[in-house]
Amino acid sequence: MDKNFSTRSMIFTIYGDYIRHYGNVIWIGSLIKLLEAFGHNEQAVRAAVSRMSKQGWLKSEKRGNKSYYFLTEQGVARMKEASKRIYKEPTPPWEGKWWILVYTIPEEKRHLRDKLREELVWSGFGLLSNSCWITPNDLEDEMTRMIKKYEIEDYVSYFQATYKGMQTNEELVKKCWDLDEINERYAQFIEQYSQKYVIDKSKINKNEISDSSCFVKSAWLVHQYRKFLFIDPSLPDELLPEKWLGDSATSLFKDYNNILSKPAKRFFESIFELGELIEQ
Structure with a gap:
């Protein structure tokens, strides 16, 4: 597993793609169980949750003797912003x-x-x-x-x-962002995940892959694609170079994630509902 695939990063991914759509709150026991699928132990999960709470991303509440965690207003805002950029919601033409x-x-x-x-x-x-x-x-x-x-x-x-300067808007972009470097990173993503997509699509169609494996693969895919949020400024089409690979990478990400989403969601719900049953 990627050493940068930290427990904290994984918790962000699970909240962004799952928990916030299920009432935004989860029992810590369910969260620990979900993270086990990635090889993270209970101690690591509790330590990460504690750090995220101190940083203002999560808050906790007690129900009986059980602890439940939910995203703060700051956390919800960040997840919405990230989701909008990850899943590339349509944007109107740039007005200059x-x-x-x-x-x-x-x-x-x-x-x-x-x-x-x-x-x-x-x-x-x-x-x-x-x-x-x-x-x-x-x-x-x-x-x-x-x-x-x-x-x-x-x-x-x-x-x-x-902008009324002597240069063009495109030249202004070059001063602020290295689009060639970002494009190269997109090319690497496409090369890395194109074959994996074909293989996993075949396995899913033949029922040769478990729900838990799909959950891990989906979260891992989102985690890797989410790295582009830190380097790609999501510029309007009018400011992008002619041979821009961002759209191709996004299409691959969406297609791959779509085939994983149904079994991945089944696995999440099985753990999440187990936590609800234990509460009762």
Whole structure:
């Protein structure tokens, strides 16, 4: 198993693809059981859940002597944003406007500056110049959420503008993002998963693969594809190069995930419902 396939990352995946669609709350015993399928033990799950709670992603509640965990408002917002980008919801044509965010966070709040940079990159912003970030996407809600989260209202300003410089919008994109590198990563994803998709599709059609294996494969696929959220700014089609592989990678991901989803969902529900029965 990939050493980067951490317990915390797996919990995010399960909440994003399953738990939030089942009332957003799960008994810790069910979560432990689900993570066993990936080789994560109880101690690792409890430690990861504790860290995620301290970081503001999860909250817990007691029902009798059992602990249940659910996504916080911050966690739900992040999952919705991630899902929108992972499953590529249709977007309207680009209107040629750029969002610009600038900040002057003082040195004594440097830790907040570092966290804000991480979130800006994750959301798809590109660094145009020192402390000046841009995106062609309407991320006003995301910007507002970040600013409130870190309580930096006094240090951040953002605008919407039209680029009137001497270069083209495409040349502006090249300054902020390395699309060639991202395209190469998409090519690697396609090469790695095309054959696996064909093999697993055949196995599923012949009932030669278990529900639990499909659950693991589906979560692993989402985990790998989700890495593109940290490097692909999800630019409008008008700003992408002619030979862009992102769409092909997305189609492969969706097709592969679709064949895994039904048996994977059956496995999740069997564990989730077991937890509900134990509660009663």
